[in-house]
Amino acid sequence: MEDESDRATKHKNDDDPSIHWERLQESQRKKMKVLKEETEKLQKEKDTMNVVGPASNNDDDIFEINVGGKVIFALRSTLCLVAPDTMFSHMFSGRWDGSLTRDSTDRVFLDHDPELIEIIVNFLRTKKIEDHSNPVKSPTIPDGKKKEFETLLHYFGLSDFFYPSPLLLPLDIANIEVVQPHGSVVDVTKGVNKIQFTNASRERYSFVACKPSLDVSEEGSFWKVTIDVLPDDNNHWIYLGIIGNIGVNERSYSDSTSYGWAANNQVFNGGSIRRVRSEDSGWTGFTEGECLYFHLKSDRLTMLSVQKNLKFVIGIATTAIHEYYIHFNFSTFGAKISLEPLSDEERKLLSET
Structure with a gap:
């Protein structure tokens, strides 16, 4: 049975800082020992896994x-x-x-x-x-x-x-192949960062496409088109957009894989023409000197007119067509347009407008 003397001694020890310190150290030593044992155990398991068998060097297995x-x-x-x-x-x-x-x-x-x-x-x-x-x-x-x-x-x-993350590189002008399935009626002048197209036909429509195909995944594809020269002609025609079939005839804008904008308030959605009113969307056609930013992503094609500060969007069918190409069509002799990559600042403007 504990007497008064023993209780007094225990109470004194409980109040002694040196006793507390010794007990704390002993507790820490026990924890460190357990941690060391667990670490050694895990290392042994890891070493065992690493020697399950030698890696084979025979790629033809x-x-x-x-x-x-x-x-x-x-x-x-x-x-x-x-x-x-x-x-x-x-x-x-x-x-x-x-x-x-x-x-x-x-x-x-x-x-x-x-x-x-x-x-x-x-x-x-x-x-x-x-x-x-x-x-x-x-x-x-x-x-x-x-x-x-x-x-x-x-x-x-x-x-x-x-599905690698896209490298947001600019349009690779140097490696673009210009396709004219029905003869060279558009003159092509390629620079370091720009391609200029000049319509050389007085008699028919001119279809031009650019390869390789556009990337529609992740951030999508970006490009810029400038209307350098647009002769004063009541019947002038320039069509800008995309197409999934580059083997069609000169009236490529009417192909079922064609999406884009043309003169006289015309919008083509899957080759079907839709004439819109200016009060509905602001789309009235192209003007000389106009700069246009394009963005194709997933199921939509976007065009921003910098001068007009207006953005236009067309929904794209993605069920049957997996590849689209930059697409131009002319019927105005002497019309000139330029294709360039978009800078980071221009992309930002396109996304914010």
Whole structure:
């Protein structure tokens, strides 16, 4: 039984700062010991994972992958194309061959939608032989499966490879190819950062398109057109916009893949003409010296007239057409227009107006 003397001694110790300090140090030593033991345990687990097996250097190894019952054959080099920082490439690097889930015939088994895994593998195959001057476009995903595909890419660490963030580079004037399917009736003068088009025909419409196709994903594509010369002609005709079919006749503006604006209040939506009233939208046609900023993104084409401070928008069909090109059409002899990239400041103005 504790007597008065013992209780007094305990009370005195509880009030003694040196006793408190010693107890605190002892507590910290115990915590540090536990932390050290846990750290050593984690390091051993990590070291064990790193020596599961040596990485194979044979890119020609053929994998048979059972994806939900469908067997896909692929080379190791294809599966590891996006190396080394993705889960997908780590799985097939050779280091983990012994730990991958297998089916009854020793095929690697993936419990995912076979259609989506096949899209991934086929895209990797195509990227292996890609011509960098003509980059491979992101794959088309079946309707109703886009969200599932995005989730799968995120899981495997492939999102940035399949859908890289756009490099907001200016229009590459040097590499633009001017296409005139029905003869050279438009004179083309190419400078470092500008292409000027001069209509040389007195008798018919002149169709011009610019390759490569425009990028409609992420931030989309930007370009600038200036009406340098527009002869005083009651019947003058200049059409500016985009087109998905560059093999059509000289009346390209009427093609079902054509979207843009022309003289006399005309707007073309999928080749169908719509004559608008000026009080509805302010669109009245082009004028000499007018500078126009264009932006194609996803499902819309936007044109901003700098001088008029007016913006015009056309909805674009995206279900059937996957590629669009810058598109001009003339019927006024001597008319001149220029194509240039947009600067960062001009893009900002286009987005803010």
